[in-house]
Amino acid sequence: MRVAEIPTPAPVVDAEALARNLTTMSAALPRTRLRPHVKATKCTAIARDQDARGHTNFTCATPAEILGMARAGLGADLLLANETVDASRLRAMAQCGARVTVAVDSSETIESAAANGIAEVLIDVNVGMPRCGCAPDDAGRLADAARAKKLHVRGVMGYEGHVVGLADRSARVEQTAKAMELLAVAYAAVGGDVISAGGTGTYDINTYATEIQAGSYSLMDGAYAELGLPFERAFAIVATVIHVSPTYAVADCGLKALAMDHGNPSMHDARVLFCSDEHVTFVPEAPQHVGDNVFVWPAHVDPTVALHERLYLSEAIDADANVIDPWDVDLRGWNVDR
Numbered sequence: 001m002r003v004a005e006i007p008t009p010a011p012v013v014d015a016e017a018l019a020r021n022l023t024t025m026s027a028a029l030p031r032t033r034l035r036p037h038v039k040a041t042k043c044t045a046i047a048r049d050q051d052a053r054g055h056t057n058f059t060c061a062t063p064a065e066i067l068g069m070a071r072a073g074l075g076a077d078l079l080l081a082n083e084t085v086d087a088s089r090l091r092a093m094a095q096c097g098a099r100v101t102v103a104v105d106s107s108e109t110i111e112s113a114a115a116n117g118i119a120e121v122l123i124d125v126n127v128g129m130p131r132c133g134c135a136p137d138d139a140g141r142l143a144d145a146a147r148a149k150k151l152h153v154r155g156v157m158g159y160e161g162h163v164v165g166l167a168d169r170s171a172r173v174e175q176t177a178k179a180m181e182l183l184a185v186a187y188a189a190v191g192g193d194v195i196s197a198g199g200t201g202t203y204d205i206n207t208y209a210t211e212i213q214a215g216s217y218s219l220m221d222g223a224y225a226e227l228g229l230p231f232e233r234a235f236a237i238v239a240t241v242i243h244v245s246p247t248y249a250v251a252d253c254g255l256k257a258l259a260m261d262h263g264n265p266s267m268h269d270a271r272v273l274f275c276s277d278e279h280v281t282f283v284p285e286a287p288q289h290v291g292d293n294v295f296v297w298p299a300h301v302d303p304t305v306a307l308h309e310r311l312y313l314s315e316a317i318d319a320d321a322n323v324i325d326p327w328d329v330d331l332r333g334w335n336v337d338r
Contacts, residue, residue: 003312004293004319008240009253011304011311012295013219015324017234018046018313021218024230026053028204029212035059035079035196037215040302042331043311044072046218059196059213060331063089068331070098077101079196081157081213083109083124083132090116092336103157105134107145114149121151122196125186127158127179136182140189155192158183159213164201165223172227173205180208200224200231221301223262236295236317237265237304239280241288249288253296254278259303266297293319306332 003012025034031054038047039061047058047069057077060066063086066078075098083103084090093100094117103124104110113121123143126133134142143153160179166172180197187195198212201224206212216224219235239253254275258265264272269285280296288294295317298304305311310328315321 001323002319003238003314003317003321003323006238006312006323008251008293009237009257009296011308012236012238012317013311013313013327014232014234014317015313015315017232018218019049021220021231021234022049022053025203025214025217026055029214030054032057032211034203035077035211035213036218037061037081037199037213038065038069038331040215040305041218041311042305042329043327044068044074044330045325045327047074048072050218057211059215062331062334063093064334064336065331066093066098066100067096067336070096070100072330075099079103079122079157081124081159081196085109085112087112087116089336090118094118101154103132104142104146105132106142110142110146110149110151114146114151119152120154121146122154122157122192122194123186123190125156125158125183127160127182127197128175129159129162131159131161133158134186136185137189139186143190153190153192155194155196155210156183156187156190157194157196158186159197159199160202160206161199164199165227166201167226169205169228172202176202176205180206184208200229201227216301219301219305221262221304222266222297222299233297234317235301235305235311236297238312238317238319239294239296241290241292241294242279244288244290248273248281248283250279250281251294251296252278253280257304257307258296258298259300259307261303262299265299267294268297270294272296305329308332
């Protein structure tokens with residue numbers, strides 16, 4: 001099959017670019033210095049390649065990702081970098097045969113973890129991004145509470161998500177340092193062997209963490225591509241032109257095929273006007289014809305991947321390139337019973 005024969009819209013992955021991205025990261029952060037975040041690809045085939053390169057510990061965002069990784073034999077050391085109080089999902093993770101660590105940031109999440117068989121936790125600390133995580137000066141109390149419930153506290157976690165996308169590298173460096181100062185306060189009270197933090201945008205800046213949770217580096221996207229990182233954009237959506245007018249063209253790749261939280265996608269040699277449910281309307285630099293293939297490059301790869309059932313690994317992101325292998329996006333969704 002050639003890329004032009006794939007039913008559209010569909011995600012295409014450049015095999016050589018992906019391999020170069022994985023190689024670059026494994027050289028920069030070898031072995032357990034990186035805990036790849038599988039939420040970026042939701043694909044055990046890519047995780048298996050990362051594992052083969054020495055990255056045997058993984059970060060997950062959902063219990064379904066944890067269980068899918070365990071079923072794939074990739075459960076040497078899995079971290080749920082997210083809070084949950086769902087008893088059935090906690091029990092499923094505790095019983096899946098993998099080493100599973102769960103993030104906790106409150107008495108309730110600690111109680112739920114302990115009551116449902118979880119053995120190991122990290123204290124999740126708010127280091128500046130208003131999402132989950134306890135106050136740094138409350139981390140010690142929570143660690144003590146977890147240990148009182150017979151949980152093994154491995155250390156701390158803090159995600160500088162408000163920093164990883166800053167365009168100015170000097171600002172990223174400065175703000176990362178401030179975030180890690182907060183995490184250091186928590187770690188001094190908690191102890192343990194693990195300080196987990198970071199992302200693709202700070203993978204080479206955050207030297208305080210013992211492990212970095214980068215994930216998007218493997219496929220990359222428009223937002224991270226603006227930061228001058230040594231990773232290539234290896235992921236695009238192949239679409240088909242379905243309408244041509246004198247001033248614009250339309251392809252079958254819209255909001256239901258693309259994540260738009262980071263803005264419009266981009267296209268080579270074209271200007272995207274807007275996306276609607278099933279359409280991208282764009283102004284091409286060269287004449288387009290109904291039936292032509294075009295490639296749409298998402299601004300945010302992680303949630304874009306999650307919209308699709310499979311990735312098409314190909315020799316290149318080109319209509320005439322050969323498809324090497326279809327890879328299931330087998331970690332998508334929230335159903336833990338698959």
